Every structure is written in C-alpha cells, then in structure tokens.
Amino acid sequence: MTTRLEDNFRPSDRKNLATRGVHSVTDLFRFFPRRYLVPGERTELGALPLGETAIIQAEVITVSTRRMKQRRGTITEVVVHDGRQSMKIAFFNQPWLEKALSPGLTVVFGGKVESYRGQLTLASPVWLNRTEDDHDWTPDDLDSPFPIYPAVKKIAQSRLWSAIKTLLSVAGPEEFADPLPKGLRDKHDLPDLRTALEDMHKPRRIEDVERARLRWKWEEALALQTEFASRKASFAAVQATPLLTRGPKSRRFDESMPFTLTPSQVRVGEEIAEDMGRDQPMHRLLHGDVGSGKTLVALRAMLTAVDSGAQAAMLAPTEVLATQHFHSIQSLLGEQMALSPLLSEDDQVTVALMTGSMAARERRELALDLATGTIDIVVGTHALLSESTMFESLGLIVVDEQHRFGVEQREAMRAKGGVTTPHTLVMSATPIPRTVAMTVFADLDVSTLTEMPAGPKDIATHVVPIVDQPNWFARARALMRETIEAGRGVFVVFPRIEPTDIEDPETGAVIGQKQGIEDLSRKLEDTPELKGARFGLLHGRMSTGEKDRVLKDFRDGDIDILVSTTVIEVGVDVPRATMMVIAEAENFGVAQLHQLRGRVGRDGSAAMCFMLTELSETDESYARLQAVAETLDGFALAEYDLDSRGEGDVLSASQWGGSSLRHLSILRDSEIVAEAKTVAEQIVEVDPTLEAVPALKAFIRRVLPEDDAHFIEAG
Template structure:
C-alpha cells in the first residue's frame, strides 16, 4: 500500500470519497469519525437506532449455514446475544464463517441496523475482529473506542478504517508537517499533528479524542486570524485616492430625496465618507436586515466618488440581481430624485450595465466608454472582472452579496484601480451576528444598518405541514386565488429545476424521484383553486432576456403567479407582490428563507408567507421553520442560525463559500480566537507572507481556499 489515494481505492470509490470531500491522503487522514463506540459503555442491542450504521459487540449463541431456496448460494445465520436481547445476522455466500464463528466467541460486527420480520439484524454485515483477514483488530483495539465514520457509499467501515490506519504508518513526513508552532502546543499541552491524528483514528481512551479535538480548534483559530493579519498587513501598504466627502451630485441627491434618511443610514454614510476621504483604501462591510436600505447607502457613496471625478463599479453575483440594481439606480437618479437639471447638462451621471450575456459588440463599446471615462457608474456581474474591462479612474467598488465572490475575485477588480487602490464597500445580503462580525470579518471595518426606513414590516408567516394537515394546503391555494383577484402578485419558490432521483444512502439504489419546477407549476395550475390563473416560470437556466421578460410581465400583472427558484432571493423588487409560498421549505436555510420572505410587502402593505413542508412537528427542520415564522427580526434569526447550524456552515455562507472550518466555535471558543489573533499578529509582524511557516500557510489555504472562483454565479 502506498501513500497515493489512487493506489488504495478504485475509481468508483474515489468518486464516492470525493463526494465526502476526500481528494487526497491529507483529506483522508483528516476524515474523522463522527462518533465512537466506547467499550464498557455497551450499546444494548435493543437500543440500536434503526437505519444507522452501528458496531456491536456480543456473544455468539448459534451458527447455521443452509442453501437458499429463492436464489443460488448459501446463507449463514449467526445468532448473537448481549445478555438482554438477541439478534440474527445473515451472511450470504460466506459459508466458511461457520468454522470460525463458534458459540461463546465474543464478536464485533458492523452494518446498518434493520428490522426483518420483527427481529433486529444488520444489513451487509462485516465481521470486524477477525484475525485471519486484512482488517485485524488486536485485543488492544477491542478494548479501545471504536471509530464510526460518516457513511461513504460502497466503502465498508472496516475497509475505510483499515486504510486510514495503514496510511498513518506508511505516509511520508510531509503529511505530518505541523501548522501549529511548538511554543503554542507546549503552552496549551496540545499533541503534535501525527499524535493527534493517531488519537482520532485509533484512540486508546476517549480522552485522547478530546485532546485532539482541542488541537483542531486551535489550528482553525490560528489559520483564520493569520489570514486576517496578513490581509491587514497588505492593505496597510496600499494607497488610495482620497474622495471628497460631498459634492454637487451627492448633495443634490440628498436634497431631492422624497423621504428622510434614517439615523442609521446617516451614521453609516458618515462612516463611509470618512473612510473614502482618506489616502488609504476603505475596506468596509455594510450589513443590515432585508429592506434596511443598503442599496441607497451604496448609491450615495458612489455619487461621492463621481463628484470627485472618479468612477464607481457595483459587482453583483447574478445577472438578475445586476439588472435589478441597474434599474433601481436609474430610477433613483432619473425619476424619484428629480435630478433632471443635472442630467440635462454636461455634468450628468452616466450609468451602464455590463453582463456576460451582452452581445460582443455592445460589450466592446461599453468597455471603450469605461476606459475613456464616459461612464460614471457601472453595474455588472463577473464580466467586470474580465481582463478586457478597464477603467479610466476607478475610485470605488461596491460588492453586493459579497459571500458569492471569493477574495481573489474582489482583488481582481481592486487591481483595476491603476496606480492607487480603489476604496471597497462589501455588502452582506443578511444580518451578521455581532460575534461573527468581530472575528470572521476581522479584516474589515463594519457598518451596521439597524433601522428599517418604513418601520417594521407586516408579513404574517405560517408553517404548513402538508402531510399532517393536507386541508391547510388547500386553504393556501384558496388564499393565492384571493390574492390574485385583489390584483396582487404571488411568488411560489421551489428548490429544484429538474426532477432528481431519490437514492438510498447506503445502497445507492433509486427509490423514488423528486419533481422538478415544471412539474410543480403544472400541478398547481391544474388544482381547482388555481385553475385558469396566469402562471409564469423563472429559473437560472433561462437567458437574461427571458428572465427580464418574465419579471416585467409579473410587474405588469400579465403573470399572476410566478413560480421561481431562488434567483429572486436578493434584489428583486416587485411592489405588487404580497404573497410568498415556499414549497419544500425544509430545503432552505434560515437566512435564505428570511431573504425570500423579504420579496413580498415591498410597498409597505400587509403580506403573507407560507412555508410548506412534508416534515412533521417532531422533526428538527420543523423547529427551524417555526423560528422563521415567529419573527421578522433578521438579526435575531442570524443569531438563531449561528447557534443551530454551527459557525462552519454560517461562515461558508458569509466569507468563503468553500470554508472548511469544522471544529472551531466562534461562540464557545471566543477566548481562543482572541488569543489566536494575538499570536497571528506576532507571526505576521515578522513574516508578513508566512514564508517561514510553510505548514501554517498551507493549512490556511486548506481551510480558506484561495481558488474559489466557482462561487461566482453567472446568472
């Protein structure tokens, strides 16, 4: 056996491992057990959970081999007992086991717990403590915690464990280069990397596992803070062109606003203006609840840049969102804000839209206008990152829904500022818990919009368990018709475009199929409650022109019920929409549900949101949906989401789509994070590029991937 993954697993196995994030020997060594079966804490056979893979230890009572009647081959039935309950375990075409499995022998079996004719059994069982095969369990193994790994399709637990144990023995020293400085390990009595890996995969006592887990937290805390410290060090050396705090255009814009800015918008605007007036580049995060006015704040900042003779660029993750921002900015400038005196002379504000689907000729003309300085504000998607897109004087970058763009992509746009670095304002579509903001966004200054311009929204939200209460679903459809008859619009959100197979997680067999968006649209339109209404369809595979046409028809009322995927999640503003129905709501996250709900009641009128689910009230996902229904406070939901899902998931939707943080808890480990920050700053102070600590540098790239270009969504 070698230290190459391809030499230990067949192509099909490697494909299944890749689905679990295992692509290399390093990944496999860090593929940790999800739990341990601890000897001395016997799991009684009667308490084994059906459907779970388990490892049992029991005494053989009887063994019998016979030929099967329905198919060729033999079946060896083994009856085991744990002192309270028996279990029958069947091995197919392994008749030789009868010679080894003798009554009175203590055995360790692994497999999926099932019930057959009212009796517990193990599906596809494996005898783990055989001494005559490749998966030898020593007496010491049998008296140690047994690791139970996350299920990998078609790879038995025993083979997975055996492979990892062998790798721990034969892997080269490069696999054990330690990212944690020795001084830090000594100070906190942490094991070195090799020892910690041994402790996870073949612990002698459960305390070994806990000691190793503490080490993994320290690794992630140091990686996180070292990355931030390195970024700050890099930013400190950059120069920016100071932009005026306010000029003719931005002053006139504020004077002509038909409403009063909130105190929060004024405060945040002052924070941004102060940053932009400095000769070092602004690097600020703007976050707030749905409808808190982030786009307006960003536009005021962009007008400040234009007043200073610079250009501004707004980067959006999808063409739908970019188009929405473009039209919103045009509306602000051309209509509502009464800027016609400005637009009538040579001092007008010129706004343009750049997307990947534009005809090549139009893109070339727009690129020429940008480099010539004829465009003041450009709104675009990833097309703005193209090497052919150049600017005359890029002074400000606004990145919307910033977690969809990787750090390197934002840097690619910042590099277009020429001799100086543009100021950067990144916006989060959802509120960020304070604890996360202080640690995960430590390289950014933070501005928070904590007021709603039009006051609290009136959106009544209800969870609808359509299996337990089918009559409620009928009532939802009746309310959809009533909403349409009142000349209002209805959004229906569905999680899939195409139908997908339902597979058994263990066998991989197809056991059913989930419907696609066209199926659900047809079924809804054929129900008695909705028959004859005008339906529309919107999803990410449609062309930009098609999506724009559908949204325009919905705005006009030519489409009464719009069935859509999550392309409407952010930025889509349809004032007439007052009802939202989310089907299979359990498939969406808390923040996503809150965002989707924010698409209705945009004109301040009362609205309804229904979260349809096949889950029962006892299911964990149901509680998550109920939490969304109980409050419209995005900040409260962000805290709930952080506590319920764990920081690893929340981080991956905030800063790095590919974040691999799995052990560190921002809430519980805040003191560790703070100490790691001090240590990281000390390291970066003497080694800004981390060249002297290559293992730490490599681990940072593992946890916070550098190549995250796939987090761009092209629309």
C-alpha cells in the same frame, strides 16, 4: 518499513482509499475514526435500535455452519451473549468462521440492526476485532477504545487500523511537523501533532480522543484566520487614491433627500467615508435586513468618489438586479441626473447601465464614454469585467450579492483602477449572524445596518397547508382579489419554469408531473376569485427587454398579479405591491423566503405573505416555514437557520469552495475562532510570508487549497 502508501497497500486498496480522499500517508493519518467502541461497556442486545448501524461486543456461545437450501453457498450462524440476552448473527459464505470463532471468545461485530422472525440480528455483519493473521487482539487492544473508521471498500476495519498503527510507529519527523505554535498548545493544554494522531488512532482512554479533537479545531481555526490575516495584510499594502469625505454632489444629494437617514445609515456612512479617505484600499462588507437601505448607503459612497474626480462602478450578478439598481439610482438622484437642464455640466452626475444583452454598437459607445470619463457611475453585470471595458479613473467598486462572483472576477474589476487599486464595498442582501461574519468575512471590515428607514415592517405572514386546509388557499385567493381591487399589486412566486417529471424513488418510473410556471398561472386565472385579473409572467429565460417591460407594467399598475420565479428575490422594488404568495414554499430556504417576503410593503403599507405548502402541519420541515411566519427579524431568522441546519448547510459548497475544514464549528467554537484571529494577526504582523512557520503554511494550503481559497471571500 517505509512511510509510503505504495508499500503498505495494494494498488486496488489505494484506489479505494482515494475515493475517501486518502492519497498519502499524511491523508491516512488524518483519516480519523467516525466513532469508538469503549471496551467494558457491554451493549444491551435487547435495546439495539432497529434500522441503525450498531457495534456490539459480546461473548461467542455457539458457532455452526450449514448449506443453504434455496441458493448455493453456506450460512454460518453465530450465537453471542452479552450477559443478559443472546443474539443469532448469520454470516453468508464464510465457513472459515466456524474455526476462527470459538465459544468463550469476546468478539466485536458491526452491522445494521434488523428483525428476523421476531428476533434482533445484524444484517451484513462484519467481525471487527479480527487481525490479519487471525490471532486475537493483545490485552492492550482489548482494554482500549476501539476505533470504527468510515467504510473503505474491500479493506477490513482491522487491517486499516493495523496499517495506520504500523505507519505511525515508523513515520519520519517530517510527518509530525506541527502547525500549532508551542505557546498556543501549552496555553490550552493541547497535545502535539504526533500525540494527537496517536490519541485518535490508538487511544488509551476516550478522554484522549476528546483532547485531540479540540486540537483539530484549533488547527483549522488558526489556518483559517491566518489566511484571512495574510490576505488583509497584502491588500492593505496596496496603494489606493484617497477620496474626499464630502463634496458638493454628496452634500446636495443629502440636502435633497425627502427623508432622514437612520442612525445606522449615518454610522455606516461615516465608517465607509473614513475608509475611502485613506491611501489604503477599503475592503468593507455592508449587510443588513431586507429594506434596510443598503443601496442608498452605496450611492452616497459612489457620490463621494464622483466628488473626488473618480468613477464608481456597481457590479450585480443578474440583469434584472442591475437594471433595478440603475433605476433606483436614477430615482434617488432625481435632478442630479445628467439630463437635468437645471444644473451646469460640472454639477451633473451621469449614470449608465451596461449588460451583456446590449446591442454591440450601444456597448461600444458606452465603453468609450467610460474610458474618457464621461460616465460617473456605471451599473452593470459581468459585462463590466470584459477586457474592452476600461475606465478613466475607477475609484470605487460596489459588489452586490458578492458571493456570486469568483475571486478572479473581483480581482479583474480591481485591476481596472490602473496605477492604484479602487476601494471596494461588498454588499450582502441577507443579514449575517455575528459568528458567520467573524469567520467567513474575517478579511473584511464589517458594517451592519440595524434599523429600517420606514420603521418596522408590517407584513402579516401565514403558512397555508393546502392539503390539510384547502379552504385556507381559497381565502388567500379572495384576499388577492381584494388587494388588486384596492389598486395594489400581488406577487406569486414559483420555483420552476418548466414542468418536471415525478419519479418513483424505487423503480425510477415516471408516476406524474409537477406543473410549470405557466400551468400555475393558467390555474390561478381560471379560479372564480381571480377571473378577469390581469396576469403577467416573469422568469429567467425571458430577454432583458421582456423582463423590463413586464416589471414596468407591474410597477405602473397595468399588471395586477405577477407570477414569477425567484428573479425578483433581491433588489426588485415595486412600491404598490402589498401581497406575496409563495407556492411550494417548502422548496425555498429560510433566507430566501425572508428575501421574497421583503418585496412587498416597501412603501410602508401593511402587507401580506402566504406560503403555500403541501407539507402536513406535522412534518418537521413545516416548523421551518412557521419560523419565517413568526418573525420579520432577518437577523433572528439567520441565527435560526444556522442553528437548525448547521453551518455545513448554511455555508454550502458554493460558499466554502473546496475547503477541507472538518472539525471547526463556527456555531459552537466562536471563542476559539476569536482567539485564533488574535494569534493569527500576531503571526502575520511579524512574519507576513509565514517563512518562519512552514508547518502552518503547509497546513493552510492543505486545508484551504489555493485553487479553492476564494471561498473565504464568499458569503
């Protein structure tokens, strides 16, 4: 017997296995059961839940076959009994069952629990404990937990189980090379790889399964942290140019600030300055709540680079955000801008904006200024990554919303530093729970802003169920009127640009249409409360010039109510805006709602946020909106989001790439993650290339494929 799938499964079977991610014997060994039936635990047939898939173990009482009247074929009815209650289960067009299922036989059936003529039954039932040769299980099989595998088309559970057991018995030692060091296994009483695989597929006790499952968590944690440690070590081996901790431009900027830095801004600034003063490139994450002053911290770091004779670049994912950062930096620098006649040329700080929508001539001129060192700080989008964009001396890269850039893009930016690698500061616009930071950002040093520059925000937040409480929406519109009459601005956020069809989930027929952003704007304009208000529209299909003009008009007070998509979610700063209305709030995530709400009250004024929803107050998702309404603490909301949705959603595919992590939970297994980090660092310190641990190296590539490994830098 060989350990190849080709010798154990037909081509059609292998094709069906491939749809489940099984392409090799190694994959098959790790195709684990989704649950187990423990023999001896009699199922109470009368307590089976309707609508759920169930596994029952019972004794056959009678079996009979008859022809169906309404359609061609046969029906075999099997009556089983669990010692308390009987159940009739029907099998269609399987007359051979009448001979195979004899009274007194203990059977294991699976299927969806349904009610037929007032009695429970199983829909589309499957006989699970039938072997290929129609013989009963061995006594050992009947006394052990029975594995229930994820369904594979046209492969019976019993045949799949039999094949795995056979392959486990004949596989060579190469299939059991263990990625976990023996010392780690001994310390935590973890089974070796062969034992753990056997415990998953043919356990003697259910406790064996739990012990094996713990091992899989350690495997994935060690693979993840070893990859992080390897990346961190390789990055630290690269040469960087040390940058001054303080210079004349930095000092003058600090002295000119009309406000005092928060303690965490001071602390984080010192952490960044210390990193930048080394000859190894900084690789640090900066995160904090909405309005915690990340841009100011980043600007102080960029001025450090400029003081050292280097250039700094800030990379933003959208033109709206890049433009907003550019204007914010201009405003913060004040008289240190290049156009100031009060300063000598040597004392000036030149700042530029580069986007893809710039005219070709303007972009060429800017590229020349960057290449000759005329520009000190450039803020831009992906346009900064083009081959034609060169720097005279790039010393610092600030990446905002870094999860929107692939690793190749960030590496392309780092390569523009020339002989040495620029220091890198990456920023996340949302607070990150400690458990997430420890796992997803383990290759970065993490700095956290914990205070608000203007103190705690005052944003009264309310959920408005417009179906259950239509009068609440009318009151919200009245408050919008009061807000604009007080000379303040109102944001209205909507999830769609164009109208979309509403389809019947059963037939696919179009039964209605959801409004687009222009429809919403017109409806608001026509309401009695908002007659005469000056409305503006902002969305992603507008040109950069149009977006800038609309935002300027809103900022200057020429627009009262700005109806926008989520392009204003991050970075947009309009101090006069004190009210936010989010329509169809149920379509936004917790973090997104918190980000949007953070666009108002940015000057310290009291503000309001209304989240409109068609959900009933009794709907489960309504609780998510209520959670946002009850706190302004972004860190608390991040923890709530992680706890309620689970990391499978919070760390979505866009963040985790194509990783094959299946067992590790960053929420529940933080202690394992932390200890695995220590072990991984010890391994990489003595063996940076992992040549001495080939099984671990191979497992890392299995769990974190090289083409998808960029997920570990996302967030």
